[in-house]
Amino acid sequence: MSNNAMVSRVENDRVLVLERVFDAPRDLVFKMFKEPEHLKRWWGPKGWELPVCNIDFRPGGVWHYCMKCIDKNQGDFYGMESWGKGVYKEIVEPESIAYTDYFSDAEGNENADLPATEVAMEFVDLNGKTKLISRSQYVSAEALKTVMDMGMLQGITETWDRLAESLNELK
Structure with missing residues (x-):
């Protein structure tokens, strides 16, 4: 797997697994998911910014962003806002982060019309590089199809490209 290639697969019709190797140490890659000042630099697809990013990085804590x-x-996307909310379930620094991801509104109220995601991220040390493995589990195959039809795979690919660019700038 090259540094720029993201590998994706679906397991059990409702789990999306994404993997990518980043040319940066695990501690730094983990930090990019932990601190708002880093997330603001790279979270979201190309052409999107993160004007709001509030993080309480602890089990039970909330990450609320726009x-x-x-x-x-x-x-038609120009000017559009997309709000999200994550509730951290488990954090093992710098090895893993597990959280429930919701679509939300500006006040942090969950949007019940769109599927929530159980996300488990693993940060694997590869002698100075980091393999990031993300497992996103949905309640059903239909829920996974809903987010895939919304362009989620392209969005996360572009987001991880931006993460790689930010890591290269910081190294």
């Missing part, structure tokens, strides 16, 4: 499209070339 992605906003700032790219006029994205047509």
Whole structure:
């Protein structure tokens, strides 16, 4: 697997597994998911920014954020806001983060019309590089299809590309 290649697969019709190797030490890759000042630099697909990013990084803590499209070339998406909320379940620094991810509104109220995701991220040390493995579990195959149809795979690919760029700038 090359540094730029993300591998994805679906298990049991409702679990999306993503893997990618980043050319950066595990502690740094983990830190990029922990601190708002880092997340603001890379979270979201190309042409989107993170004007709101509040993190209480502990089990039971909440990550509440807003992605906003700032790219006029994205047509109807330009100016759109997409709010999200994560509730951390387990954190083992610098090895893993588990949280429930919800679509939300600006006040942090969960959007019951869109599927929640149980996310488990593993950060594997590869002698100075880091393999990131993300397992996103949905309640049903239909829920996974809903987010895939929304362009989630392209969005996370672009997001992880931006993470790689930010890591390269910090090394």
